[in-house]
Amino acid sequence: MALKYIYIGGYGRSGSTLIDLIFNDNNIFSMGEFLALSTRIRAGDTCTCGLKFDSCKVWKDILFDGSFDLDRYVIKQKWADSLLCFLTGSKENALLEKQILKRISKFSDVVSDSSKTTFYGVNRPFHLLKNNNVDLRFIHLIRNPKDVMLSNYLGDNKKLEKGISKSKCLTIFRTAVNWNLANLFAYMFGVIYPKRYMKLHYENLVKNPQKYLSVISDFIGEPLSLRDNIIINNINHMVDGNRLRHVSNIKISSNLQEKKYLFRIHFWDMLMTKLIYWKLKR
Numbered sequence: 001m002a003l004k005y006i007y008i009g010g011y012g013r014s015g016s017t018l019i020d021l022i023f024n025d026n027n028i029f030s031m032g033e034f035l036a037l038s039t040r041i042r043a044g045d046t047c048t049c050g051l052k053f054d055s056c057k058v059w060k061d062i063l064f065d066g067s068f069d070l071d072r073y074v075i076k077q078k079w080a081d082s083l084l085c086f087l088t089g090s091k092e093n094a095l096l097e098k099q100i101l102k103r104i105s106k107f108s109d110v111v112s113d114s115s116k117t118t119f120y121g122v123n124r125p126f127h128l129l130k131n132n133n134v135d136l137r138f139i140h141l142i143r144n145p146k147d148v149m150l151s152n153y154l155g156d157n158k159k160l161e162k163g164i165s166k167s168k169c170l171t172i173f174r175t176a177v178n179w180n181l182a183n184l185f186a187y188m189f190g191v192i193y194p195k196r197y198m199k200l201h202y203e204n205l206v207k208n209p210q211k212y213l214s215v216i217s218d219f220i221g222e223p224l225s226l227r228d229n230i231i232i233n234n235i236n237h238m239v240d241g242n243r244l245r246h247v248s249n250i251k252i253s254s255n256l257q258e259k260k261y262l263f264r265i266h267f268w269d270m271l272m273t274k275l276i277y278w279k280l281k282r
């Protein structure tokens with residue numbers, strides 16, 4: 001039986017970690033942002049369970065049993081799924097990834113990957129379908145650009161985890177360009193593979209979790225439930241994602257958005273956001 005591979009596409013900061021955690025609570029192996037694997041290993045970071053990848057009970061068996069050429073994979077992975085994949089020759093990466101997926105399927109029949117469709121991940125859902133025998137379901141997650149920009153204003157996730165919240169210059173432009181591109185590529189996937197694609201607005205999910213849980217459940221063909229809209233999150237083995245992945249007992253509600261930081265956004269930046277973003281139809 002083919003591995004069921006749920007891919008979350010769209011731009012970062014769109015709430016994909018929340019979906020990862022819902023899946024994790026429902027016995028789906030949530031890998032988080034799998035695309036970041038080589039970067040995390042190179043940086044000596046830990047799995048979300050708190051252990052180094054070579055000590056984590058899941059990733060140890062998948063990547064560190066000695067018969068898998070992890071060093072080669074770490075070198076090849078970075079560009080293989082990117083917008084520049086055609087320059088890098090991703091054949092070797094595809095072969096290595098085939099081995100990884102075979103090992104992953106020993107842990108679970110259903111996995112989720114929230115690598116999205118930004119610059120480094122745009123080719124990933126396409127190559128997964130082309131090179132691997134996976135039953136891919138693509139969830140195009142869209143979040144209100146104003147909130148995405150607000151989230152980017154706070155700084156990147158890694159810095160936030162370390163308590164640094166300094167924003168980068170040109171945040172607005174970078175976010176606007178990347179948000180539009182990531183969503184455009186996710187749409188393209190839907191045009192090419194309409195039966196494998198569903199669109200989901202983050203705001204709808206947090207406003208009415210039970211309804212949209214049922215919609216996602218129908219789409220992926222797996223039962224999903226959440227008691228009292230609370231994600232328990234006892235333990236997970238995500239490669240990367242939002243800092244929310246370390247939190248337990250998360251109540252899903254519209255208040256999850258980080259409105260308390262709204263005052264930090266300058267008037268001109270807010271105006272620019274409204275002018276630049278391509279308004280997606282609901």
Ligand SMILES: [Zn+2]
Nearest residue numbers: 047049056237
């Ligand atoms: Zn782990």
